[in-house]
Amino acid sequence: MTEHWGIILFKTAFWLYVASAVCYIAHVIRTRSAAGKLATSFLLVGIALHTASLVWITIAIGRLPYLNLHEYLLMFSWGAAVLYAATELMTRDRSFGTFAMPVVTLLALVAYREPEVIQRSVMPALQSPWRVPHIISAVLAYSSFTIAYVAAAMYLVRERAEAKSESFWASRLPALKVLDRVVYRAIAFGFLMQTILLITGAIWAQYAWGRYWGWDPKETWALITWLIYAAYLHTRITMGWRGRKSAILATIGFVAVMFTFFGVSKLLSGLHSYA
Amino acid sequence: MLPENTETKGTNNLITRRSEIGPLEALWVFFSSMKTAIVLLLILAAASIAGTIIQQNQPDDFYIRTYGQSLYSILKTLGLTDVYHSIWFMLLMGLVGVNLAVCSINRFGIAWRRTFKPEVAAEPDRIMRMARSEKIACKDESGLAASKIEAALRSRSYCVVKENVGEKIALYAAKGRLSIWGPYLTHLIILVIFAGAAVDDLMGFGVYVIIPEGERVSAYYPNNSEKPKDLGFSVALVKFKITHDQHRNPTGYKSDLIVYDNGKQVARKVIDVNRPLSYKGISFYQSGYGLSHLVLRITAPSGKFERLSFALGSRETEHGTIYGIIDDQAWKLVRFGDKKLAVFVHDIVPDYVSDDRLSASMLPLNPAARVYVNDRFPEYKGLDAWKPLGWLAESQSAKHNNYEVTVEKFVRYTGLQVAANPALPIVYAGFGLMLVGVFVSFYINHRIIRVIVEPADEGSVATVGAQSRAESDIFGGDFEKIRQALA
Numbered sequence: 001m002t003e004h005w006g007i008i009l010f011k012t013a014f015w016l017y018v019a020s021a022v023c024y025i026a027h028v029i030r031t032r033s034a035a036g037k038l039a040t041s042f043l044l045v046g047i048a049l050h051t052a053s054l055v056w057i058t059i060a061i062g063r064l065p066y067l068n069l070h071e072y073l074l075m076f077s078w079g080a081a082v083l084y085a086a087t088e089l090m091t092r093d094r095s096f097g098t099f100a101m102p103v104v105t106l107l108a109l110v111a112y113r114e115p116e117v118i119q120r121s122v123m124p125a126l127q128s129p130w131r132v133p134h135i136i137s138a139v140l141a142y143s144s145f146t147i148a149y150v151a152a153a154m155y156l157v158r159e160r161a162e163a164k165s166e167s168f169w170a171s172r173l174p175a176l177k178v179l180d181r182v183v184y185r186a187i188a189f190g191f192l193m194q195t196i197l198l199i200t201g202a203i204w205a206q207y208a209w210g211r212y213w214g215w216d217p218k219e220t221w222a223l224i225t226w227l228i229y230a231a232y233l234h235t236r237i238t239m240g241w242r243g244r245k246s247a248i249l250a251t252i253g254f255v256a257v258m259f260t261f262f263g264v265s266k267l268l269s270g271l272h273s274y275a
Numbered sequence: 276m277l278p279e280n281t282e283t284k285g286t287n288n289l290i291t292r293r294s295e296i297g298p299l300e301a302l303w304v305f306f307s308s309m310k311t312a313i314v315l316l317l318i319l320a321a322a323s324i325a326g327t328i329i330q331q332n333q334p335d336d337f338y339i340r341t342y343g344q345s346l347y348s349i350l351k352t353l354g355l356t357d358v359y360h361s362i363w364f365m366l367l368m369g370l371v372g373v374n375l376a377v378c379s380i381n382r383f384g385i386a387w388r389r390t391f392k393p394e395v396a397a398e399p400d401r402i403m404r405m406a407r408s409e410k411i412a413c414k415d416e417s418g419l420a421a422s423k424i425e426a427a428l429r430s431r432s433y434c435v436v437k438e439n440v441g442e443k444i445a446l447y448a449a450k451g452r453l454s455i456w457g458p459y460l461t462h463l464i465i466l467v468i469f470a471g472a473a474v475d476d477l478m479g480f481g482v483y484v485i486i487p488e489g490e491r492v493s494a495y496y497p498n499n500s501e502k503p504k505d506l507g508f509s510v511a512l513v514k515f516k517i518t519h520d521q522h523r524n525p526t527g528y529k530s531d532l533i534v535y536d537n538g539k540q541v542a543r544k545v546i547d548v549n550r551p552l553s554y555k556g557i558s559f560y561q562s563g564y565g566l567s568h569l570v571l572r573i574t575a576p577s578g579k580f581e582r583l584s585f586a587l588g589s590r591e592t593e594h595g596t597i598y599g600i601i602d603d604q605a606w607k608l609v610r611f612g613d614k615k616l617a618v619f620v621h622d623i624v625p626d627y628v629s630d631d632r633l634s635a636s637m638l639p640l641n642p643a644a645r646v647y648v649n650d651r652f653p654e655y656k657g658l659d660a661w662k663p664l665g666w667l668a669e670s671q672s673a674k675h676n677n678y679e680v681t682v683e684k685f686v687r688y689t690g691l692q693v694a695a696n697p698a699l700p701i702v703y704a705g706f707g708l709m710l711v712g713v714f715v716s717f718y719i720n721h722r723i724i725r726v727i728v729e730p731a732d733e734g735s736v737a738t739v740g741a742q743s744r745a746e747s748d749i750f751g752g753d754f755e756k757i758r759q760a761l762a
Contacts, residue, residue: 121520124527124548124561181747188717195713199706207549210481210560210694212702213472215359217327227320231313237744238309268327 006056009049010074014112016046017081017105024097028172036094043085043101050078066135067118067126069265073111075135076261079143080104087147087182093174096182100150107146130204137200141193142257145229148186149254152247155179159244180243183250184236191229198222217268221260228253306377315371322367326358368469375466379459386455393723395438395447397740402725405740407750413761417444417728417735420761424726424737427760431753433724446726454744457716464712468705471698481694486512487567488686491535495693506557506693508536515564515687523626523636528561530689556695563690565589566598566625566639570684571618571646575611576677583607585620587685595637598623608652616678617652619661621645627668642685643668648675720745724753737761 023039054075057065065071084100154173161169162176173179201219202212213219232249235241241249296304305311329350330337338347338356347356354361388394402408413420421444425435433448482495491511494503511533518527527547534542534554544552551560566587574580588601599622606619624634627643635641647661664673664680672681696702722743729736739757741750 120522121524121526124525127527127547128549192710192713192717195710199710202706203703204549206696206699207551208560209562210551210558210692210696212696212699215323215326215331220323220327224320224323227316227323231316231320234309234313234316239313264327 003057003060006053006060009053009056010108011112013046013050013053014105014108016042016049017077017101017108020046020097021101021105024094024101028095028098031172033094036097039094039097039101040085040088043081043097047078047081047085050081054078063122064132064135066131067122069262070111070114071118072135073107075139076142077104077108077111079139080107080146083140083143083147083186084150087151087186090185091174091178091182093178095173096151096154098172099154100147103146103150125208128204128207130200130207134197134200134204137193137196141190141197142261144186144190144193145225145254145257148183148190148250149257151179151182151186152250152254155183155243155247156251159247176243180246183247187229187232187250187253191226191233194222194226194229198226218260218264221256221264225253225256225260228256303377306374307381312374312378315367315374319367319371322358322364325355329355329358331359332357372466372469375462379462379466382459386459389455389721390452393436393447393449395436396440396445397447397725397727399727399729399738402727402738402740405723405725405742407742407748407754408738408740409754411737411739411758411761412731412734413728413737414734415761417442417730420735420737421446421726421728423760424728424739424757427756428724428753431756433722433753440727442730444728446724446728448724448726450722451719452721453715454719454721457712457714457719459712461709461712461716464705464709468702468709471702471705474698475696475702478697479695481692483562484691484693485563485567485688486510486530486691487688488512488514491533507555508534508541510534510552510554510559510691512689515689517564517638517640519636519638519640523638523640525638528564528689530561530691532559556697558694558696560692560694561689562692564639565596565688565690566623566642567686567688569600569620569623569642569644569682570686571620571644572672572681572683573609573616573618574679574681575614575616577611579611581609581611582683583609583618587623596625598625598639598642606652615650615652617649618680619647619649621647624666627666630666633666639685639687641668643671644682646673646680646682648678648680650676650678720749722749722753724750726757 020039020042023035023042027033027036027039054065057074065074080100081104084096084104087096087100088094155176157169158173158176158179161167161173174182198219201222205214205216205219206212228249232246232253235249236246330341333356335347338350342350350356354363358364399410403410413423415423421437424446425437428435428446428448431450433450434452435446435448438445438447480495480497482498484492484495486492489512491509492506493509494505496502497504513531513533515531516527516529517525518529519525529545529547531545532543532552533540534552536554542552542554546552546559546561548561551558553559566589568587569585571583571585572580573583585605585607586601587598589596589598600620605621606617608615608617622645624643624645625639625641626634626636627641628635643666645666646664648664649655649661651660662675664675667673667680667682669682669685672679674680720743722741724739724741726740727738729738737757739754741753743749
């Protein structure tokens with residue numbers, strides 16, 4: 001069994017995401033539900049194929065695809081698609097898709113551009129039972145922070161539109177209160193996952209290097225991300241921050257997520273050099 | 276999460292009274308403030324960023340090359356070349372710890388009362404201000420109505436407390452009270468993990484130790500110390516081996532280790548990355564390897580033989596690690612009576628395949644030495660006096676003028692991270708409890724329903740109010756059940 005068919009499944013899923021994103025945009029422009037239903041259908045079929053592709057690839061190469069950014073994005077884009085679908089299901093509001101699906105598609109595109117998986121044995125440092133919970137919690141944490149960011153951006157767009165009395169976005173995006181709550185729910189879930197990510201990483205590091213914390217750039221940035229979202233949660237829950245201020249803090253958190261994910265590997269040197 | 280707006284009033288009162296209180300109390304108030312906590316979190320984040328942007332713990336010349344002498348002096352003075360061990364960073368962590376401790380102590384009473392001694396009676400006005408509230412009229416007299424509501428709430432798995440307030444009957448129902456302790460546990464556990472890390476920092480150690488095959492170590496040099504410290508036992512390396520796939524990608528770095536205590540073998544384990552050996556609280560982690568020395572056997576025409584040992588060293592290059600002789604001179608002289616032979620090791624390849632391809636990889640899987648000999652040394656030192664024997668891998672030999680040179684062995688060494696983390700069990704327990712704390716904080720809802728039943732002209736009127744941390748209305752089913760009970 002080779003991973004070839006898995007990659008074909010993923011490519012098909014990618015084009016379904018593209019179609020879905022186009023339909024969501026059409027849905028919000030024309031505010032007609034026919035395009036919206038089509039968008040959701042494309043998304044769900046896309047997720048089904050994407051899931052099948054990940055299962056296929058994992059079985060074919062005998063491990064989760066995580067050895068480099070491209071491999072990892074196969075999973076990251078899947079997580080973002082699934083969590084977006086969950087958001088739509090919970091809020092029953094398709095206008096999220098207008099912003100969320102292009103982001104999902106963009107993540108999938110980076111994986112699509114170089115979909116070949118690495119054909120080599122896994123280096124000894126990565127051979128640990130802790131890697132599965134570590135990778136899965138990373139996928140879920142980063143995808144829910146992505147959804148939180150998208151909702152925060154929509155919040156800021158709609159708030160601005162309302163302030164300037166521009167009816168286009170003000171009438172088409174979800175209500176501010178709904179957006180605000182989606183940001184919170186996504187961050188609460190992401191925070192739990194980020195906690196699992198840090199803990200499994202620490203235990204793994206203890207087994208591999210004899211220390212659970214070593215201020216390596218990757219782990220430090222994962223902690224910085226955690227601290228920023230902790231600040232978001234505290235300002236919201238005990239200081240009553242809502243709306244704009246919260247949305248801005250969620251955006252700063254997402255910048256930290258992106259830097260942890262892309263920036264650290266590309267710009268800083270450290271032990272966590274694979275992905 | 277904790278505390279709801281109604282519960283924060285106590286803290287606000289403290290803050291408004293600040294002008295009337297002593298300095299110690301003021302300090303207490305400062306550390307119990309949420310603003311202090313947020314600012315500390317963000318400063319900690321910013322300080323951590325500094326430590327990732329400036330490379331840490333590099334040699335002086337690295338910083339001088341990168342930043343210049345004057346900027347380097349500033350960085351060094353500010354502790355920015357070793358942020359995470361600088362005094363101000365420790366101080367910052369200490370402040371975060373104090374903040375956590377003060378907040379935890381402050382909130383203990385609140386959490387305790389909310390869980391075990393809730394205020395049952397409440398005015399109808401206050402109930403009507405709760406997140407969801409409703410007045411329900413009932414034909415039954417108030418006592419019966421209250422009992423019916425109590426039964427309805429119990430059937431929805433609420434804990435209910437009933438109290439008579441004059442003619443009125445107050446009910447307090449709660450569910451998911453564990454959630455009150457979620458944030459409490461989380462914050463307390465962070466303190467525990469901090470304490471564990473501090474203990475490990477002070478009482479534990481982590482050093483890099485090298486053991487060549489066939490040798491043993493019984494002491495290590497603590498960081499920044501010239502004085503060796505005894506392990507209390509010794510560890511010997513039997514063999515180091517790299518396993519690999521068909522493309523010569525490494526799949527394992529295995530050290531076969533034996534532990535001797537009081538001269539007796541007490542443990543033996545083949546360790547690998549991620550699979551350490553632990554003995555008496557000290558763990559050995561696979562973290563490096565290399566070639567230690569090369570042993571040649573020189574056999575004279577008479578049949579007598581001598582061994583020569585060449586120390587090997589390595590250097591990192593952009594292509595990988597390269598090996599070479601690090602003895603003062605790359606040649607050695609062996610004497611057999613009045614005859615003598617000079618042996619010169621010209622170079623080393625890590626993974627010999629053939630004379631034209633040389634090395635198949637950068638891993639020392641099949642090291643080979645290119646050897647030259649000279650049986651007229653030191654009278655003839657010219658290049659033409661040295662006879663090449665070609666590349667010799669392990670157990671290969673070559674002859675010159677009836678002298679036989681055999682590569683008896685390339686002795687490998689293993690690099691072990693030797694570490695003791697005495698607080699590790701506490702830290703691990705902290706990790707587990709932390710997850711429980713965060714989960715409970717966000718995914719168990721503390722629900723409170725307050726009811727006051729008052730006698731009315733026809734039967735009674737129940738004022739029902741509900742509150743939870745959840746930001747959506749989750750009480751629909753509860754209210755429906757109460758309405759049914761009173762209908």
